[in-house]
Amino acid sequence: MGMTLTEKILSSRSGGGRLRPGDLIEAGVDFCFANDVTAPLAIREFEKIGVPAVFDRHRVAMVPDHYAPNKDIASAEQCRVMREFAWAHDLPHYYEVGRAGIGHVLLAEEGLVLPGEVFIGADSHTCTHGALGAFSTGVGSSDLAAVMATGELWLRVPETIRFVFKGSPAPWVSGKDLVLHVIGEIGVDGARYRSMEFAGEALRHLSMDERFTITNMVIEAGAKNGIMEPDEVVLDWVEPRARRSFTPVFPDPDAEYAAVREYDAGRIEPVVAAPSSPGNVVPVREAAGVAVDQCFIGACTNGRIDDLRVAAHLLQGRRVHPRTRLMVIPATPRIYRQAMQEGLIETFLDAGASVSTPTCGPCLGGHMGVLAAGEVCVSTSARNFVGRLGHRDSRVYLSGPAVAAATAVMGRLAHPDEVR
Amino acid sequence: MSDPDAREGSAVRFRGTAWKVGDHVDTDAIIPARYLVTTDPTELAEHCFEDMDPALARRIRPGDVLVAGENFGQGSSREHAPVALKAAGIACVVARSYARIFYRNAFNIGLPLLECQDLHGVTESGDIVAVDQVAGTISNETRGTGHQAAPLPEFMRRLVEAGGIIEYARRKVAGRRARS
Numbered sequence: 275m276g277m278t279l280t281e282k283i284l285s286s287r288s289g290g291g292r293l294r295p296g297d298l299i300e301a302g303v304d305f306c307f308a309n310d311v312t313a314p315l316a317i318r319e320f321e322k323i324g325v326p327a328v329f330d331r332h333r334v335a336m337v338p339d340h341y342a343p344n345k346d347i348a349s350a351e352q353c354r355v356m357r358e359f360a361w362a363h364d365l366p367h368y369y370e371v372g373r374a375g376i377g378h379v380l381l382a383e384e385g386l387v388l389p390g391e392v393f394i395g396a397d398s399h400t401c402t403h404g405a406l407g408a409f410s411t412g413v414g415s416s417d418l419a420a421v422m423a424t425g426e427l428w429l430r431v432p433e434t435i436r437f438v439f440k441g442s443p444a445p446w447v448s449g450k451d452l453v454l455h456v457i458g459e460i461g462v463d464g465a466r467y468r469s470m471e472f473a474g475e476a477l478r479h480l481s482m483d484e485r486f487t488i489t490n491m492v493i494e495a496g497a498k499n500g501i502m503e504p505d506e507v508v509l510d511w512v513e514p515r516a517r518r519s520f521t522p523v524f525p526d527p528d529a530e531y532a533a534v535r536e537y538d539a540g541r542i543e544p545v546v547a548a549p550s551s552p553g554n555v556v557p558v559r560e561a562a563g564v565a566v567d568q569c570f571i572g573a574c575t576n577g578r579i580d581d582l583r584v585a586a587h588l589l590q591g592r593r594v595h596p597r598t599r600l601m602v603i604p605a606t607p608r609i610y611r612q613a614m615q616e617g618l619i620e621t622f623l624d625a626g627a628s629v630s631t632p633t634c635g636p637c638l639g640g641h642m643g644v645l646a647a648g649e650v651c652v653s654t655s656a657r658n659f660v661g662r663l664g665h666r667d668s669r670v671y672l673s674g675p676a677v678a679a680a681t682a683v684m685g686r687l688a689h690p691d692e693v694r
Numbered sequence: 695m696s697d698p699d700a701r702e703g704s705a706v707r708f709r710g711t712a713w714k715v716g717d718h719v720d721t722d723a724i725i726p727a728r729y730l731v732t733t734d735p736t737e738l739a740e741h742c743f744e745d746m747d748p749a750l751a752r753r754i755r756p757g758d759v760l761v762a763g764e765n766f767g768q769g770s771s772r773e774h775a776p777v778a779l780k781a782a783g784i785a786c787v788v789a790r791s792y793a794r795i796f797y798r799n800a801f802n803i804g805l806p807l808l809e810c811q812d813l814h815g816v817t818e819s820g821d822i823v824a825v826d827q828v829a830g831t832i833s834n835e836t837r838g839t840g841h842q843a844a845p846l847p848e849f850m851r852r853l854v855e856a857g858g859i860i861e862y863a864r865r866k867v868a869g870r871r872a873r874s
């Protein structure tokens with residue numbers, strides 16, 4: 275029996291032996307990062323380990339994204355701790371505000387996460403990078419501190435579930451709809467401790483941006499990582515960006531899976547995750563009509579250029595409903611610039627949306643669009659837990675960018691067909 | 695805050711009031727993101743479970759036991775969540791299952807977790823629960839029931855024996871330096 279993609283990558287970074295689910299390994303880490311919320315704790319723990327320097331200063335990134343630009347004095351202090359550490363250790367991949375974006379989008383774009391590598395981040399959505407054919411998972415601050423010091427991480431080799439999408443997605447169906455559909459079916463702990471490997475011809479119809487959305491949300495099913503084969507779409511995207519040489523890894527044809535699940539992508543419709551769980555998934559047509567106060571298009575889930583293009587296409591020549599507000603937040607400065615050059619930013623402004631500098635912003639209820647009691651938001655982010663975007667009595671529907679844009683125009687939860 | 699456990703040799707025992715929460719309690723519920731601008735345990739403890747039950751944090755006494763359902767600690771990787779629980783006075787958590795990042799984080803910051811299938815069903819908030827972490831035995835004294843926790847996975851046992859991830863990393867780099 276062969277190995278799954280995750281097993282093969284972990285094997286190559288832990289001595290090359292045959293790995294089975296449940297094996298304990300110490301894997302070499304190719305790259306790691308922390309953000310302004312997790313870095314201060316990681317730095318404090320790192321200092322207890324008693325090493326003068328990080329394992330490789332070219333392989334440790336720090337990104338202010340959650341509460342940056344600093345939203346208040348407390349967050350300014352946290353960003354300062356991270357900045358001073360980055361300067362003291364001369365980290366070339368510290369990104370200052372203005373050059374920073376959401377870590378999970380920025381580091382891939384910068385060519386710092388590559389196929390076949392092991393990538394560890396002190397943030398649960400680090401699983402995003404699996405779309406590149408990398409093993410990528412999130413840890414807490416203490417684990418990250420140990421990685422920063424040693425360049426290695428203890429891992430239990432996960433069982434792998436393979437998800438095969440056949441056919442091609444229907445109109446308006448994006449990577450977000452596919453992944454929400456899966457989470458709705460298997461539940462928020464349906465892949466707990468496991469690896470989710472995605473495959474099938476439908477992936478060929480998805481851009482890298484949509485693929486990142488899929489692996490981004492595997493944590494919402496409890497998975498350790500999500501992963502896809504580095505096919506031509508991946509290699510075409512990575513090659514011009516890569517900062518290091520890399521060796522793509524592919525799953526063995528006779529790999530052993532805990533389960534294989536097949537989907538006909540053509541039968542999946544646009545969906546939302548209704549309040550207050552990413553697993554509470556219903557077709558948009560069933561939820562349509564709910565009055566909506568705010569729409570948010572952005573986050574590490576859907577703040578990429580393709581997401582903004584879909585939204586702008588729906589907003590072109592239209593106005594955001596007078597009783598609704600729309601926030602658009604490009605995930606990185608490069609995406610912001612691209613959106614500007616393509617005229618998307620102008621479309622958003624013409625429609626009456628707000629466009630802000632890259633940040634996690636409203637995704638975690640921190641700043642730039644916090645919800646009041648009783649308010650309803652349609653958000654392209656990854657989580658709609660109670661209080662996640664603001665008051666505990668606010669309610670959040672998760673959707674792809676098309677539904678969020680259509681909803682902004684209609685002022686109520688809407689299927690994109692209602693607008694175009 | 696005084697350490698609530700009674701240490702006898704290597705045994706660690708807890709006895710306290712149980713606080714029961716449901717399935718899939720997420721780390722935003724344990725500590726809302728708006729408080730992640732601090733790493734101060736006391737401040738985090740004040741806001742523990744604030745959006746779920748604003749009165750709960752004030753009712754927890756040092757040494758109390760949190761009894762949870764499935765997938766406890768899902769969501770964000772914030773280590774602030776186990777830190778907040780511990781500083782609020784929770785001596786240990788007994789859940790039916792845990793989300794993986796929370797599981798690692800709790801051990802890393804010294805909050806003991808036990809996995810037990812049947813305690814949750816018989817327990818109500820306010821019951822007195824006693825836990826022997828090493829033997830894995832749990833009793834609900836109010837209901838007169840006894841329970842057995844699943845043994846620690848080998849992975850976690852090795853980490854716990856090493857004194858936690860930071861101590862483990864400290865020894866590893868010291869060993870490397872001695873060799874070089």
Ligand code: SF4
Nearest residue numbers: 399573574634637638
């Ligand atoms: S955008 Fe949201 S989910 Fe993504 S890293 Fe930021 S806070 Fe986390």
